[in-house]
Amino acid sequence: MAKKEKPKVTEHHELPAGELRWYCDPKQFAFKSTEEVPSRDTVIGQERAVEAIKFGLDIQSVGFNIYVSGIPGTGKNTIIKKFVERISRDEKVPDDWIYIHNFKSPDQPRALSLPPGRAVVLQADLDRLIQTLKNEIPRLFESEEYEKQKGQVLERLQEKKVLILSSVEQEAQQLGFRIKSTPLGVATTPLIGDREVSPEEAEALPDKKKQELQEKQDHLTARIRESIRRVKGLQKEAEDQLEDLNRRVALFAVGHLIDDLKEKYGPFPRVGEFLDEVREDILNSIRDFLHKEGEETTILGMRVPAQPATFERYKVNVLVDNSYTEGAPVILETHPIYKNLIGVIEREFRFGALHTDFTMIKAGSVLKANGGYLILNVLDLLVNPFAWEALKKVIKNREVKIEDLAEHWGFISTTGIRPEPIPVDLKVVLMGGPYLYQLLLALDEDFRKIFKVKADFATEMRRDQAAIQDYAGFISRLCRDESLKHFDPSGVAAVVEHSARMLEHQEKLSLCFSYVADLIRESSHVASTNGNSHVTGSDVERALEQKIFRHNLLEKKIQELIDEGTLLVDVDGAVVGQVNGLSVYDLGDFSFGKPSRITATVGMGKKGVINIEREAEMSGRIHSKGVLILSGYLLQKYAQDKPLTLSASVCFEQSYEGVEGDSASAAELFAILSQLSGVPILQGISVTGSVNQRGSIQPIGGVNAKIEGAYEVCKHKGLNGRQGVLIPRQNVRHLMLKREVVEAVVQGQFHIWPIDTIDDGIEILTGVPAEEIHARVDRKLAELARGLKEFEAASD
Secondary structure, X not given: OOOOOOOOOOOOOOOOHHXXXXXXXXXXXXXXXXXXXXXXXXXXXXXXXXXXXXHHHHOOOOOEOEEEEOOOOOOHHHHHHHHHHHHHOOOOOOOEEEEEOOOOOOOOOEEEEEOOOHHHHHHHHHHHHHHHHHHHXXXXXXXXXXXXXXXXXXXXXXXXXXXXXXXXXXXXXXXXXXXXXXXXXXXXXXXXXXXXXXXXXXXXXXXXXXXXXXXHHHHHHHHHHHHHHHHHHHHHHHHHHHHHHHHHHHHHHHHHHHHHHHHHOOOOHHHHHHHHHHHHHHHHOHHHHOOOOOOEEEEOOEEEEOOOOOOHHHOOEEEEOOOOOOOXXXXXXXXXXXXXXXXXXXXXXXXXXXXXXXXXXXXXXXXXXXXXXXXXXXXXXXXXXXXXXXXXXXXXXXXXXXXXXXXXOOOOOOOOOOOOOEEOOOEXXXXXXXXXXXXXXXXXXOHHHHEOEEEEOOOEEEOOHHXXXXXXXXXXXXXXXXXXXOEOHHHHHHHHHHHHHHHOOOOEEEOOHHHHHHHHHHHHHHHHHHOOOOEOHHHHHHHHHHHHHHHOHHHHHHHXXXXXXXXXXXXXXXXXXXXXXXXEEEOOOOEEEEEEEEEEEEEOOXXXXXXXXXXXXXXXXXXXXXXXXXXXXXHHHHOOOOOOOOEEEEEEOXXXXXXXXXXXXXXXXXXXXXXXXXXXXXXXXXXXXXXXXXXXXXXOOOHHHHHHHHHHXXXXXXXXXXXXXXXXXXXXXXXXXXXXXXXXXXXXXXXXXXXXXXXXXXXXXXXXXXXXXXXXXXXXXXXXXXXXXXXXXXXX
């Protein structure tokens, strides 16, 4: 009988140093420093976004406004503003907009448009007109000619009044009466000779005589009334004559001035209509121009100084002045509260009450961008009350209606003004993240109707020769723009390498240029500190080290806890049911990796795999799913000929915070298999990778931080040449490890093994063939099943 061949361990090749990172060769650059590289103001790697922006800016149909989507740091704010400004230079400068007084309905100011630059000219013309009239009208009314004509009118009035009153007095004397003025009016008293008859004497007269006196008195009273009526008529006639005189005098002052302005603004009929109304109002308000300081008026029986007349109604309120605008306006509104966006009607206290008029209307950024482009951050817009709804109304109605929000919502009871809406024609560009775009798309039915163009900003681009040269051009331009030290080829290569490391991909470069720009600035500072004429690769590396040092306090604290044994992590020896998994601590602006001990226990039962973090409510949904997948693997691998009867628990030891992600699921499965088989796992080898139900290893994120975290712990505890990390083979292209880790691999002190399956990993971790491991596990599960069956039978 032939002897059964013993299973052998498959040879597993570790990664050579050349696959642990990509190196950018400085020799590929033909320049000695970026000072020689032409500075190109081009958009790098955003062809898709640029094409979408061009389309959105070119199309003039309603609703084709643009939402620029991208994560912070991709430079979308700077790019979109420069791009729009470049396009707007060749476009038409839009009209100015003004508000003027509405003489027919003062609470509804009228809006007028004028060619660029003409609004401020009209404003100055009206100001000069009023100032001229304030000087000229009083001068004319104080002239000798005016006083002469006014005196003639008053003299004629006086002469006629004297004739009428004299005639009445003569008739009274003939009838034997005297006319007297009393506080209650005009009274008539009968006479006997030259003596007035008292009421008692009149009462004592014979009835016939009394009747005769009464008839004469009634007749005289009627004559007096008629005379008073005639005098009042003469006074009214004289007032009309004076009014006509005043109008003629005022017209002499204002007429030719208004005519000159009407001729100047002849092409603008609405301005001409306004000037006609101004002239008519001035002629009806001459007293306002004749006010003198020190004049008094009576209020509630008290003499108080008279308030000087105001002339705001003749002014021009310039809302939008495009005198110095070149091309279409481009407005970047960084603080889009309602009044900054739409406009505001200001108020002030006058005589103890709130007052407003059309001169207190102020334009918002929508009106300033009218005829051009308005750029907004969507988050800023959404967090400010009323701003988002107001912007939607503007876009849908294509007009701006400046309203007093306090009055609209009943916060104040005074009635204000209601300015005439102004038509708008502008392109709105919203900038925000992809998550907000999806939320607006799902929750706001108007959003898809008014923002029909989406421009997606990418975060990465394919690494090729053109992309590398673009990076050199970007470095050159930033150094020129900000007067930084220029980079030599090694410095450019170091920046390009770090760009690939930011993405964790050997074949791609990052498009998050704001972070790259910060590295360029910091590297320039290091070079200046070191006294270098140009930034070298060493300067870039030093800048990166300093930045890490400023942020890695927590990483060092955790390392201290591991070194002193407070956090239990073994990097030597072998233990059953125990493995080092790798986790990433993400602090927002800094992340690092560290190994964590994962243990597993098994026993009789039917509960399957128990996730202790989940039971303690410390497990995230993805981590819980990863643990459930372990049960699926055990079922398909070991429960084809028998039921799977076990209770197994897995746990991140000394974990005091939540656990999320499935990158430790392979490590958890290795711990369970080790516990079931009784074969110990080498503690110097850490594991990262997720697993599916068929045992295939799947890629994970943060692979560089995890490997470097494991290396740091091994370095502190002592490298022995047997330590390393298992990673999914798909993650090899993502490796951009620190040079120190690569050097340790070259020297054989540290190892990195790519694996495809659970079988690959268990052989490296135990040194035992996978077939033998599975056989031991299968026997253990069968033993547990029998034991449980016997226990249940004995219990019955």
